[in-house]
Amino acid sequence: MRVRLLKAAAWIACLTPLALLIWRGFHDDLGGNPVEKITHTTGDWTLRFLLITLAITPLRKTFGPPRLIRFRRLLGLFAFFYGVLHVLTWLWLDKYFNVSELLADVRKRPFITAGTVAFLSLVPLALTSTAGWIRRLGGRRWQALHRLIYLSAAAAVVHYYWLVKSDIRLPVLYGAVFALLMLWRVALRRPTPSSARRIAANTVSSTLSSKGTGIP
């Protein structure tokens, strides 16, 4: 029951950026270039949801609320959802579905190539996000496939970095968050399974002892 309530809250939270965008659109509050604002906002939220999704496992393993894992698919699918909106805005309002022009862009413009990689690598993950597909692929293969999210997030950061003209603060910040989340994985996954478990156990116990036990 509590998970249900939390899920409802998560849905509302995840849809808030879109709701705000629509509300501002109807109030003529998207600035001088509304199409650009829509493109940037949906792109920003795609990258943010990717990073939030990638943060679930480290948070769960560090702070230990196993229920968190139940939100990972939801968050990942919202990353895909905002990605679809982002790509559709570009395809329709920037390129007017002109196939030859957009293929030329993908080929010639490195930042668009990176963005395309980021988006396309999310598609199989969204398609195989159901329990049925986990069963069909088998846990291990499913997990291997879903490591594509690392590629997607890395490409998304590069896409953003290559897009900006000179003020690189935000793309660098997102890059740093991504690097931290990946470092956490490398630090814990590299050693042999038994030593990894030991490290994980140490990390969890030291975190719990240093930060107190107020966390569920």
Place this chain on the structure above:
Amino acid sequence: MLIGRRPEFHWSQVTPRSTYISRRRLLTGAGALALATEAAAKAKLAPLAKSPFSTTEAQTPYKTATTYNNYYEFGTRKEDPAQMAHTLRTSPWLIKIEGAVAKPRTIDMDAIMKLAPLEERIYRLRCVEGWSIVVPWIGFPLNALIKHVEPTDKAKYVAFESLYDPRQMPAGEYAGIPFPYKEGLRMDEAMHPLTLLCVGMYGETLPNQNGAPVRIVIPWKYGFKSIKSIVRIRFVEKEPPTTWRLANPREYGFYSNVNPQVDHPRWSQANERRLGEVFRRPTLMFNGYGEHVAALYSGMDLRKYY
């Protein structure tokens, strides 16, 4: 074209900032902030001669042209300058004119306003980022100022410099490009009658975020060439360094003429979004001013001199 009437506006008529700020405070107390904020800061400019160079295309709404700006000294987001540029002090304002001229001098805004009659010029402005606007600028040809200081034979280029005062422009530190902002033109470009020394827009003095109190507008070049808030003009023999070229020479050239055939390395320049429109429209060679300026570049490889 130029009717020999002097403008009746004097820079000294502009209300000093301290005065209108204190007026605002009074009015705020009276609950009339809305009336005070915009009206006090700007002054009407009249009379204005019409120009045959003006386009009849629909003008960009004032709100769009004044809230969607690139002025990196006041922040790199489009909405930043409109929110941050109120800290710019535009009075007193001096421009130092120096270098290869017979009459170097430092002139103030009142003297600039007396150099030539004011005209309204409705120009297209195409940003290198792929958007465009149509703005009724106010000013007079830059060549009026240039003739006034009598350039010597050594003056082959004109170098411009914007104000950079980190106290007035605290966001400039994070822009990622070197300041003070510098731009330059070849002498024949600077003398071209389309090149405007601009002191106003939409019938009034320039808002700070649009480059108050005085800027250049060159309609056939990408917008970043149209340097804002000028404090120094130097006549030189060699091609001067320019800010975006210093920041990224592969992407930004000295000439930066609007050219749909030469792409920015990271995006196409073949089309643009006119602000206010949903779909993009084709970009015109020299932003549609080719009949006036193409001759300046005859024989030049515009792929090499981008």
